[in-house]
Amino acid sequence: MSTRKPSSKELPIGAVVTKSSMEYETGDWGVMKPQTDLEKCTQCTLCHYFCPEGAITMNDDGYPEVINKYCKGCGICAEECPVKCIEMVRTK
Amino acid sequence: MSEKQTLMGMNGDESVAYATKQVNPDVVAAYPITPQTIIVEKLSEYVADGEVDYEYVAVESEHSALSNCVGASAAGARAFTATAANGLALMWEITFIASGLRLPIVMAIVNRSLGGPINIHNDHSDSMGARDSGWIQIHCENSQEVYDASITAWRMAEHPDVLLPIMVCLDGFTLSHTMENVLTLPDKVVSDFVGEREFITVKGHMGETELRLNPDVPLTFGPVDLQDYYFEHKLHQIDAMKQALKVIPEVDAEYAKISGRSYDLLHPYRMEDAEVAVLGLGSTMGTVKYTVDQLRDEGVKAGLVKMRVFRPFPSSDLVDALKDIPAVGVLDKSLSLGAPGGPLFEETMATLYHLPKKPLIANYIHGLGGRDTGPQLIRGVFESLLEIKDKGEIGDPMNYVGARP
Ligand code: SF4
Numbered sequence: 001m002s003t004r005k006p007s008s009k010e011l012p013i014g015a016v017v018t019k020s021s022m023e024y025e026t027g028d029w030g031v032m033k034p035q036t037d038l039e040k041c042t043q044c045t046l047c048h049y050f051c052p053e054g055a056i057t058m059n060d061d062g063y064p065e066v067i068n069k070y071c072k073g074c075g076i077c078a079e080e081c082p083v084k085c086i087e088m089v090r091t092k
Numbered sequence: 093m094s095e096k097q098t099l100m101g102m103n104g105d106e107s108v109a110y111a112t113k114q115v116n117p118d119v120v121a122a123y124p125i126t127p128q129t130i131i132v133e134k135l136s137e138y139v140a141d142g143e144v145d146y147e148y149v150a151v152e153s154e155h156s157a158l159s160n161c162v163g164a165s166a167a168g169a170r171a172f173t174a175t176a177a178n179g180l181a182l183m184w185e186i187t188f189i190a191s192g193l194r195l196p197i198v199m200a201i202v203n204r205s206l207g208g209p210i211n212i213h214n215d216h217s218d219s220m221g222a223r224d225s226g227w228i229q230i231h232c233e234n235s236q237e238v239y240d241a242s243i244t245a246w247r248m249a250e251h252p253d254v255l256l257p258i259m260v261c262l263d264g265f266t267l268s269h270t271m272e273n274v275l276t277l278p279d280k281v282v283s284d285f286v287g288e289r290e291f292i293t294v295k296g297h298m299g300e301t302e303l304r305l306n307p308d309v310p311l312t313f314g315p316v317d318l319q320d321y322y323f324e325h326k327l328h329q330i331d332a333m334k335q336a337l338k339v340i341p342e343v344d345a346e347y348a349k350i351s352g353r354s355y356d357l358l359h360p361y362r363m364e365d366a367e368v369a370v371l372g373l374g375s376t377m378g379t380v381k382y383t384v385d386q387l388r389d390e391g392v393k394a395g396l397v398k399m400r401v402f403r404p405f406p407s408s409d410l411v412d413a414l415k416d417i418p419a420v421g422v423l424d425k426s427l428s429l430g431a432p433g434g435p436l437f438e439e440t441m442a443t444l445y446h447l448p449k450k451p452l453i454a455n456y457i458h459g460l461g462g463r464d465t466g467p468q469l470i471r472g473v474f475e476s477l478l479e480i481k482d483k484g485e486i487g488d489p490m491n492y493v494g495a496r497p
């Protein structure tokens with residue numbers, strides 16, 4: 001990917017961040033994605049809080065939903081899920 | 093027309109504190125350390141007596157003092173601190189952050205030698221050690237200069253083309269604890285001069301906003317800045333230092349109108365037809381002036397160039413001041429151990445190197461650990477320069493003035 005990076009004159013001083021992290025899609029980093037067995041899920045929300053990318057939202061039914069655009073495949077959610085209902089599966 | 097002024101008896105530390113009281117910043121966060129202690133005592137006394145309304149934060153270390161100022165300044169406050177020697181060393185990490193985040197903090201440095209061995213007296217090893225941290229440095233000769241710089245520093249630091257933190261440096265004990273006559277401006281004149289802190293706008297991740305933390309338009313300060321952006325942000329700081337060379341004399345000129353006292357980056361003294369000259373900074377320059385006057389009376393063509401602003405380095409003014417002088421002695425009050433010379437010497441050499449015709453330049457390290465440098469020693473420096481001028485060459489450029497070999 002070759003996007004032109006801004007020159008120093010185009011950048012704001014103070015090294016403040018110019019783009020929202022919403023535009024920073026970390027979903028293409030990893031090779032694994034979490035797969036959740038909702039049968040076993042107790043809706044405890046721990047995966048939502050532990051995800052370092054904020055890539056897990058809790059849907060209206062109270063279940064976790066992974067936003068693949070941001071999920072970097074780190075596996076922290078699977079590690080932290082108390083009932084072990086998240087499995088990391090290779091997608092690449 | 094300059095304003096009516098009041099003559100006060102103050103030492104250097106009190107001059108910093110009194111000027112800062114008149115400026116009345118928003119936040120003062122400082123930790124006491126000899127010989128800066130009087131500043132901290134006075135600034136907290138003003139709070140206790142209800143004379144000011146700044147937030148005084150009694151921190152547990154210098155690292156926290158400057159970190160506190162970083163947070164306050166990023167939030168848009170005027171933040172002040174003061175330190176010396178090992179206190180500045182403990183702030184080390186944060187000095188680069190304050191400058192890199194472009195926070196116009198003002199800090200008084202009461203110059204003291206950096207231990208070990210432990211020594212509480214004056215030399216410039218503390219501020220010289222921080223010379224690469226991206227702070228403007230003003231070195232004062234006397235308490236009047238300290239008072240004046242403690243006011244003008246805010247305008248220089250906060251200028252939209254600059255936005256860099258400033259160290260106002262004064263020699264420990266020689267200035268910090270020695271009573272002098274200081275002309276002071278009325279409170280109102282000072283507060284009108286410094287005005288309110290202004291902000292430039294930047295395009296942050298939530299759109300155009302002032303360069304300060306504001307929950308309504310969030311901005312991220314101090315993010316990870318890796319291979320692809322860090323270098324460009326350093327170009328910004330390089331440019332800010334260049335701009336400061338223009339802005340500092342502008343602010344000084346404006347201040348001269350209200351105070352009647354003119355300052356510049358460099359102060360040449362009796363340099364018109366000088367054949368030998370000394371370049372230096374800080375309180376020793378008073379002694380050099382005295383010696384130059386004596387030598388002039390004896391028919392010696394001696395002169396002095398006092399450097400008031402060391403960062404940004406006033407290269408082109410320095411070239412103008414020194415290019416035609418046959419022999420120049422650079423007085424350094426600090427060491428760069430293992431280097432070819434002291435910091436001021438090295439930078440002067442680098443600045444003059446490109447000239448087709450340049451002076452012979454020797455380095456005179458003096459005053460380390462508070463060693464007194466009286467007129468006799470300065471006379472010795474000039475005698476050595478006259479010898480260099482007559483011989484037309486320098487043997488070993490390094491001289492350790494006043495040290496027992
Ligand atoms: S794998 Fe990592 S990034 Fe992806 S949802 Fe789980 S915790 Fe978040």
Ligand code: SF4
Pocket residue numbers: 036040041042043044045046047048064080081082083084085086
């Ligand atoms: S951590 Fe496990 S049990 Fe808890 S909400 Fe997430 S998937 Fe369900």
